[in-house]
Amino acid sequence: MVRNFPNLCKPIKIGNVTFRNRMFSAPMGGTDITADCCIGRGSTAFYELRAKGGAAAVTISECMVHPETDGSHAYHLDLHTPGSLSGFTYTADAIRRHGAIASVELSHSGQYAGTYLTDKGKKQGLAQYGPSAGVRPDGIEVKEMSKEMIADIVRAYGECAGLAKRAGFEMIMVHGGHGWLINQFLSPYFNHRTDEYGGSMENRVRFAREVLDSVRAAVGVGFPIEFRMSGSELFEGGYTLEDGVEIAKLLEDKIDLLHVSAGTYQRGFATTHPSMFLPHGSNVYLAAEIKKHVSIPVATLGGLNDPAMMEDIIASGKADVVYMARALLADHELPRKVMSNQEDKIVKCLRCFTCMAERATTATRRCTVNPLIGRELDGTEVIKSSNPVKVLVAGGGPGGLEAAITAAKRGHQVILCEKTDKVGGILKGEQAISFKYEMYELGETLGRQAAELGVEIRLNTTVTREYVENEKVEALIIAVGSEPIIPPIPGIDSEHVTVVNDYYLQKEKVSNDVIVIGGGLAGCEAAIHLAEEGKNVHLLEMRSELAVDSNIRHRPILLKEIEKSVQVHTEYRAIRITEEGVICADKEGKECLVPGTSVVCAVGQRALRSIAEELIDCAPYVAQIGDCVKPSTITTAVYQGYHAALDI
Template sequence: MYYQNIFKEGKIGSLTLKNRIVMPPMGTNLAGFEGEVTDQLIAYYEERAKGGTGLIIVEFTCIDYEYGKGFVRQVRLDDDRCVPGMFRLANAVHKYGAKIFIQIHHAGRQSNSTLINGKQIVAPSSVPSAAVGEVPRELTTAEVKVLVNKFVQAAVRVKQSGFDGVEVHGAHGYLINQFLSPEANLRTDEYGGSFENRMRFLEEIILGIRGKCGEDFPVTVRLSVDEFVEGGIDLNLGKEIAQYLENLGIDGLHVSCGTYDSSDTLIESPLFEQGWRVYLAEEIKKVVNIPVITVGSIREPQFVENILAEGKADFVAIGRGLIADPEWAKKTKEGREAEIRKCINCLHCIHSVNRNLHVRCSLNAGAGRELEFQELKCIPAAESRQVVVVGGGPGGIEAARVLKLKGYNVTLFEKDNKLGGQLNLVDEPTYKKKMAWHLDYIRNEMNRLNVDVRLNTEATVQDILALNPYAVLLATGGVPCLPHVEGIDLGHVYTYEDIKLQVRGFTNQKITVIGSGLSCHGIARRLAEAGNQVTYLEILTKASRRIGQDTRLRLHHKLKRLNVDVITTHQLVKILPESVVVEDPATGKQAEIESKNVIVAMGIVAYNPLEKALKNEMDNVFVLGDALGYGSLGEATRDGFEKAYVLESIVTNTGE
């Protein structure tokens, strides 16, 4: 299918872009310890340019490393020493016909003292962000003017580095956004009070950049046109700000929303529909004539085409979708939509950088590691050998995919009647639609690569040995984890698999659901919708740690609306025939909850029945994914990818 609007040239100011696909700025933690551009950072962006993206906007870049940091290893542009590295980055992207901007940034009250060597954070006013919890020091008028100059000088360095334009970060609750917002800006000098005064900081930055960089150097602004914060910027005020900025002469608006205090709207969980915030860009486009970029969980080519065809935006930013698949644009243009590895909003990338690791992706093990995995080393056709993979979950499938690309003959055994393993158990409606994208992708890859997939086949040692394999990769997954409490073996206790596979259904009963994580929430919701009286006893598990606090609270709210009794402060003591006993660890007080049935959804433990017997018969047997106890999509995918990528080396090391 040809997407005429996606691949139509577009203009931002004087700059012509080859298509309408934009990579928005996203923090990666790939910079050096002092904020310098690294070879890995260059390789990361180069991979997205090589994949056909029209415009790449480099992640938020600090203009004041003393007070303005928003990240541990944030890229910086507050000194001339930063220019050579940026120059290398721009050249790497330009090789592929892509254009490149940098987003210049100051965190303001959304920094924290640990990021800035223990100093007090700064802001327009001494109004704290609830998400950060630190009271900022109000900037003096003189300091504000110094910061205006720092933004301008950073933009000058952007131009000196050979970039095609600059984006000023006026969104997401950072310093410029704080000046714009009536909730955060309570100043009484020339930078606060009236609408015009709140605009002054950003206005002086824009006019300063124009004066130093010239009218032909594109300047865009990223703007939260709705903060979703009480007393902050709403869409009506957002429209007024957008019109004001257009009159100042900016070349484009990158329309976004949210702040740290409304972070679930800023970085969407799987519970948000695709493109849910496109309406914001559509409303802004009605009141301005400059190009508008929209963003927010946009994944499917036809969805992008429709946005453009219907005039809702001029450009579409695909963020995490380009982390998951750098070749999104190339595959779309070549009619290979089924080969696109679509982001499922699992937030693995966000959790990674928040833990001070580099950006990682649960679907793309090479994200943030492009220098490690530059080219697959394919074996000569004459040396093609048989490899067996046992298990058709994400780890096994990723191993089979990579092995096949390397030239091996691959046979994959799966005891179920379909591929995907635990991924098939997702039942939260919005998330299920996203997970279906990935299930479609992995099944298509097995067909496209002609992997010998044997469904409904529980592999035995004899089956495997009959193929005389060079190596065997065991990805047999996991089984439900059960707590070690009295009564766990009673007949009315079921696992989440029993419910999701519909081995057992319930209506009009009192049920306690025990556990945490998306699967547990989904089961509690489903049972409540079926008319049951449900108690949800939250017992934190490894799976729950992969859910952000905002998402967790949103899930709790959904359950409470269904009259589910949500208990988050008690521990499970024992299960009785007609009830469960819980205890408040703070007081030791116990309580009994009437329950006719109990559902346990506490994740999985490793299931690995073949390793010992196989190793008695052959060398080169490797276990991966959940069968090793990893327990997450990202870990299983990574393990499958890595073991397949280095198979020849690990076989050699085991004495082949």
């Protein structure tokens, strides 16, 4: 067949192993690491899902090679812990049986040992070791590794690699980036040693070369060894891209694939994992430059989810392999869809960080747009119903669409009614905000999927009790959503006031001097967008903090964007709106004017309970999902919609 993305779909041989395409699943931590750091059954299923979806390689992360000096709660691989070797074996087998190559990331946190502990307070009791002695920015003392300790860690890398090979893994990734131990040796910021491991570039690379020699001795010639490095540390005092090129040249004779990432622990989370505020592929330039100077294959990554962009990366010679992590959570079948020319069916990652926030908050995984993630053992296949029935879904937002799609896959006759002229629900408003456009696209993609599955979509149709009873359905899924809260402020109905939900329809109304009322997630993101357009933006919030409804990964990044160009007024209560701006009361009750000629109202949503309650008794099976139950997130709506349809 003629493939739409021939370079992305082309096999590649690395070492003595052939990979079926150029789309690799990047290292991601598991979902149920056991108390003694073994791979749980849930994690095995988590990794297997990406193999089933067509990825050429699936990398499990992270295996800490030397627990004695790294107390992070991550995978360990040894022969004395029951379940350690067998857990790795079952996982490698689960990946390989679907045609993917199983890889494992070998790592050591160095002076950041304990980062992955759920109880962060326990880090204070750990001994932190790095290339040099010092004190971390958080006040924790770091001890310098002795040469004997270095030698033991080098040995441990080889021992773990050998055990991984025994377990059935067919590639080893050595983690030398992101501020972890090997990166700490490479970096002039961390490494102040005066012996053979410090000083010159050749000396700072010595530890990495010894680690790679140890791994090679354990796995043998032809077994692919991949080295993950930061192309640049991207902060003052760290190494530059020019230094990254030299590091790569000094390591290439030891490895088969060079994996170029970006940033370090010091630089920040949002650079290594590009947020929605950065362009897709923002780190690719690092791999592209390094590739010019080495003769081995180079891999790149960083917010990639568009097959056309990835095809261009390979075709233009910027890299030989593309890695994805979040994109393969959002749609684990992305590689399979690319290979079969079904790229229009890809559900794109929103870069909302729900996946990483969930892991940090609950030690599990969840994805906003993929209800299977972290729950793979509950079943990943939609089974046909033995008793197909007529189903009505009231509401065409993300939850309603997911419910309709899942019900149709089960073989039910599905009708979806949407009161407006287009499906997508609240996502329709995101088309006007550049960094949230993929949320708008989600509604478009789900709408296409529903139509292709035979869902009868009725637009401009309001569902009432009489309507449902006339249809004589056996199942009703209520997904009527929410409505914006309009505070009873004098002047709120003025012509120069726009509700944030309607901004995409009324952009021309918003002047260059704008006030956003409401500092929750929606208001903050609207303020950032308006500031990016060059407008003078004031943001008002009654509480003392902004975006308290944002997840713990996205919120710090969001706040930094706010700091760049938005004038923030916390503990300000809007009293009335005038042509000159918004009269507010500060925390002392003193009135003041925040000037502006346009106002955007973003104070939150209210569940449409009256509509939902009217429909509750209209069918034998009734489910209520999403915002009509309680205003929440896309994640909640999609997850509830999926399971409501499974329960029919």
